[in-house]
Amino acid sequence: MDVKTAILNRRSIRKFEQRPIAPEKLTQLVDLARFHATGGNVQPLSYAIVSKDPLRQKVFDLLAWAAYLPDYTCTKEHQPAAYIVLLRDETKTKACMYDLGAASTTIMLAAEEMGLASCVLAAFDPKKMKPVLELEDHLHPDLVIALGYAAQESKAVPFEGNIKYYRDENGNFCVPKKRLSDVLVYTDVD
Ligand SMILES: Cc1cc2nc3c(=O)[nH]c(=O)nc-3n(C[C@H](O)[C@H](O)[C@H](O)COP(=O)(O)O)c2cc1C
Incomplete structure (x- = not known):
């Protein structure tokens, strides 16, 4: 891996x-x-x-x-x-x-x-x-x-304004993760 x-x-x-x-x-x-x-x-x-x-x-x-x-x-x-x-x-x-x-x-x-x-x-x-x-x-x-x-199972899901993880209908975890555009506040690369 x-x-x-x-x-x-x-x-x-x-x-x-x-x-x-x-x-x-x-x-x-x-x-x-x-x-x-x-x-x-x-x-x-x-x-x-x-x-x-x-x-x-x-x-x-x-x-x-x-x-x-x-x-x-x-x-x-x-x-x-x-x-x-x-x-x-x-x-x-x-x-x-x-x-x-x-x-x-x-x-x-x-x-x-x-x-x-x-x-x-x-x-x-x-x-x-x-x-x-x-x-x-x-x-x-x-x-x-x-x-x-x-x-x-636990999977990352797109962040929609709520950071709290939750469980889906199968009981598996869904973990909201912020997008790149949410966290990259400055960059000088093209
Ligand atoms: C410093 C730290 C402390 C944590 N403490 C707990 C804890 O006491 N109990 C728990 O169930 N999860 C704990 N977690 C796990 C977080 O809830 C988890 O990392 C977060 O929800 C993001 O999910 P992910 O690790 O699946 O990406 C902790 C994580 C960190 C980094």
């Missing part, structure tokens, strides 16, 4: 088949994340891989899904096979939003190439996540990337 296809095909998936991910794939995703761009080359992030019960279940219980759709959630029967948790070293930085974006995008695009679906989540309480992962004190969980084999 080329990078362009991975970018276009990646959509957040919130319903997964109940089959495991090969452990070496999960390790490789973190190995690739090491190479993302990072301000000042500080590299403030480290990672936790969670794929085995009961920890996998405990992480699942802390996550909130699809805030725009109050009647939808990812159910236990369709929960992710694994998680990569992005951890910020609080001794190195108070916040590193850019690094978190770069790292999570790197992981999700690499996952896409491996045939894995993903959803990055910030809707959880880090204070509850920390003891679950038994993290060293200076490591703060900022983002969780849910991973697995997709059991639903």
Whole structure:
């Protein structure tokens, strides 16, 4: 898969088949994340891989899904096979939003190439996540990337003034994406 296809095909998936991910794939995703761009080359992030019960279940219980759709959630029967948790070293930085974006995008695009679906989540309480992962004190969980084999479809649809994703008659997700003309406000190329 080329990078362009991975970018276009990646959509957040919130319903997964109940089959495991090969452990070496999960390790490789973190190995690739090491190479993302990072301000000042500080590299403030480290990672936790969670794929085995009961920890996998405990992480699942802390996550909130699809805030725009109050009647939808990812159910236990369709929960992710694994998680990569992005951890910020609080001794190195108070916040590193850019690094978190770069790292999570790197992981999700690499996952896409491996045939894995993903959803990055910030809707959880880090204070509850920390003891679950038994993290060293200076490591703060900022983002969780849910991973697995997709059991639903999600597609980009043209933006018509509403940014909220919705579900179609088959229950699949539709994600409004702005047009090039909506986002390209200046260009000097012909
Ligand atoms: C920083 C960040 C935090 C997110 N947190 C959540 C979350 O807690 N729960 C969830 O279901 N989706 C979450 N998402 C997924 C977004 O809802 C999703 O990326 C957006 O609707 C666009 O859809 P797409 O990823 O399919 O293009 C998050 C995405 C980002 C980038």
